[in-house]
Amino acid sequence: SNIEIFDTVDEVKVTAIVLAAGKGSRMHSDIPKQFMTLGDYPVLYYSLKAFQDSPVDDIILVTGEDYVEYCRNDIVDRYNITKVRKIVTGGAERYDSVHNGLIAADGAKYVLIHDGARPCITQKIITDSIDAVKIYSACTVGVPVKDTIKIVDEDQMGVDTPDRSRLWQVQTPQSFNRELLLTCYDGLAHDKCQVITDDTMIVERYSSVRTKVIMGAYENLKITTPEDLKIASNFLKKDVDTK
Ligand code: CTP
Ligand code: MG
Known part of the structure; x- marks a missing residue:
C-alpha cells in the first residue's frame, strides 16, 4: 500500500526510554x-551504552528526583552517552515512570522501553526489536x-x-508505536484498580492490538x-569461556 511505501522512504524516529526510577x-x-557497581561501572551504564551504540535516534532516561544530577554527571556525561536527550523524573509505579518517559519522547514514532536493571541487553535484541515494532506496533522480547x-x-x-510449551518469560525492551501506547495509558488512567507489571499488559487491556513476542536471551536477566x-557479572565477562 501507499502507507508502506511512505514508511520505508520517510525517516522514522526511534527513541529508547530507559527506566531507572525504582x-x-x-x-x-x-x-x-x-546504581550499584557491576564490574567497572554502575548497572545502569551498560544499557545506556548499548543504546548509545545502537541505531536508536535518542534516549530518554527516567530516574528518581534525587538521582537526576548523579545520572547526568556521573553516568551520562562521564561516559559520554551523547544520545541521552532528556533526563526526567519517574513516579510511584513502573507505569507512572513509563508514562513520564513516553510524554518526554515527543517526536518519536516508536519507543523501546527498557529496564535500566537489565545490563546484559545486546545489539541483536535492540535491532530485532526495532524491526518487529515496525511490523507489529507492539512487541516484547522474552524467552x-x-x-x-x-x-x-x-x-x-x-x-x-x-x-509449558506456551509459556514465555517476558523481558525488556518492550517496543511500541508511541501513539498506540499513549492511547492505552489514557484507558489506564480511567481504570486504576489493576495490577499492572508491564506495558504489554496495558496494550492487552486497553487496545485490540496483539503483542508480538520475539526471542530475547537468557542472559538478558533483570x-x-x-x-x-553475580550472574550478570559473569555474563558481562565477554564470552571468554564460550568462544
Ligand atoms: N522502575 C521505575 N519506576 C518505578 C518502578 C520501577 O523506573 N516506580 C524501574 C526500575 O528502576 C527497574 C525497572 O523499572 O529498572 C524494573 O522494575 P523492578 O525490577 O521492579 O525494580 P524496582 O521496582 O526498583 O525493584 P523492587 O520491585 O524490588 O522494589
Ligand atoms: Mg518493582
Whole structure:
C-alpha cells in the first residue's frame, strides 16, 4: 500500500526510554540496584551504552528526583552517552515512570522501553526489536520458560499446571508505536484498580492490538536480588569461556 511505501522512504524516529526510577526493595541495598557497581561501572551504564551504540535516534532516561544530577554527571556525561536527550523524573509505579518517559519522547514514532536493571541487553535484541515494532506496533522480547510453572492458591496448594510449551518469560525492551501506547495509558488512567507489571499488559487491556513476542536471551536477566549481580557479572565477562 501507499502507507508502506511512505514508511520505508520517510525517516522514522526511534527513541529508547530507559527506566531507572525504582527503589529496588527486593535488593535490600543502600542505593537503588541500578546504581550499584557491576564490574567497572554502575548497572545502569551498560544499557545506556548499548543504546548509545545502537541505531536508536535518542534516549530518554527516567530516574528518581534525587538521582537526576548523579545520572547526568556521573553516568551520562562521564561516559559520554551523547544520545541521552532528556533526563526526567519517574513516579510511584513502573507505569507512572513509563508514562513520564513516553510524554518526554515527543517526536518519536516508536519507543523501546527498557529496564535500566537489565545490563546484559545486546545489539541483536535492540535491532530485532526495532524491526518487529515496525511490523507489529507492539512487541516484547522474552524467552521460553525452562521450568514447569505451577499456579497455587493462597495456601500454596497447587491449582493447575499450564502447558509449558506456551509459556514465555517476558523481558525488556518492550517496543511500541508511541501513539498506540499513549492511547492505552489514557484507558489506564480511567481504570486504576489493576495490577499492572508491564506495558504489554496495558496494550492487552486497553487496545485490540496483539503483542508480538520475539526471542530475547537468557542472559538478558533483570537484576532483582543480590545473586543476580553475580550472574550478570559473569555474563558481562565477554564470552571468554564460550568462544
Ligand atoms: N522502575 C521505575 N519506576 C518505578 C518502578 C520501577 O523506573 N516506580 C524501574 C526500575 O528502576 C527497574 C525497572 O523499572 O529498572 C524494573 O522494575 P523492578 O525490577 O521492579 O525494580 P524496582 O521496582 O526498583 O525493584 P523492587 O520491585 O524490588 O522494589
Ligand atoms: Mg518493582
